[in-house]
Amino acid sequence: MNKEVKRPEKISGTQLNKLLSNSGIASRRKSAEIIRQGKVKVNGRQILEPGFRVKENDVVTCNGKKIESKRKFYVLLNKPRDYITTTSDERGRKTVMELIQSATRERLYPVGRLDRNTTGVLLLTNDGELAQKLSHPSGNVKKVYEVTLNRVVSLEDMEKIAKGIELEDGVAQIDEIAYAHPNDNRVVGIELHSGKNRIVRRIFEQLGYEIEKLDRVLYAGLTKKNLPRGKWRFLSPKEVNWLKGMK
Numbered sequence: 680m681n682k683e684v685k686r687p688e689k690i691s692g693t694q695l696n697k698l699l700s701n702s703g704i705a706s707r708r709k710s711a712e713i714i715r716q717g718k719v720k721v722n723g724r725q726i727l728e729p730g731f732r733v734k735e736n737d738v739v740t741c742n743g744k745k746i747e748s749k750r751k752f753y754v755l756l757n758k759p760r761d762y763i764t765t766t767s768d769e770r771g772r773k774t775v776m777e778l779i780q781s782a783t784r785e786r787l788y789p790v791g792r793l794d795r796n797t798t799g800v801l802l803l804t805n806d807g808e809l810a811q812k813l814s815h816p817s818g819n820v821k822k823v824y825e826v827t828l829n830r831v832v833s834l835e836d837m838e839k840i841a842k843g844i845e846l847e848d849g850v851a852q853i854d855e856i857a858y859a860h861p862n863d864n865r866v867v868g869i870e871l872h873s874g875k876n877r878i879v880r881r882i883f884e885q886l887g888y889e890i891e892k893l894d895r896v897l898y899a900g901l902t903k904k905n906l907p908r909g910k911w912r913f914l915s916p917k918e919v920n921w922l923k924g925m926k
Contacts, residue, residue: 692732
C-alpha cells in the first residue's frame, strides 16, 4: 500500500535581516546586529530575531523610519558616448538601459542626466526617495568633470570661470578648477555642485571653447575606479548608506 508523502509547507515571508539588507540599510550580518539591538519593529512590535519572517503587508521600521519591503537596486554605470540617458527613446537611439539590462528585471531609472556625448559616472536605481534627494538642488551633490577642449585654456579664462561666468539663466558658480594634465593645458578638471542643465558645456562655450571630451569622474562620492567604459556594478551597502546619509 502506497502511502502519500506529505510535503513540508513552504515557509512564507522574507527574513527580517535579508529585508533590511535588500533595502540598503546595511549588509545582512550588520542588519542582524541592528535587529538584536532592538532597533527594528514589525507592525509596531519590537523584533530581536534576525530570521523572523516578514509578510508582504507587514510594516517594518528601523529607528522609527519605515522600510520598504520591495528590493532596491543601485547600479553604477561608466557611461560611454552615443548613449541617451533615458529609459526609452522615440527616435530609436541607444539608451543607457541597454547597458544594464542584465542587472535586474526591476525597472531602474537614471539619477540625473548625462548628455549623449558625455561619458562617466551615472547612477541608476528604483529607489525613488534617494533619486529625488540626489536630484533636488538642495541636495548639494558634488560632481567632478574632466574636460578636454579644442585649445589651451588660458589662465585668464580659468580665473573668470573660478569667479563665476554669467549665463542666460544666471551666474554659473563652480567650486574649483585646475589643469588636469601636466603636459596638456587643454585638459581641465572642474568641481561643482550646480544642477543646471549642460552647465559645464555652457561655461566653456560662453568663452569660445569647443569641448572635445567631457567625462564625469565623480558623482556624490562615487567614482568609476576599476569600472571599464560601458560596464556597470552594484553599489555596496556602505556606498548606499553613504548616499542616504548625505545632508
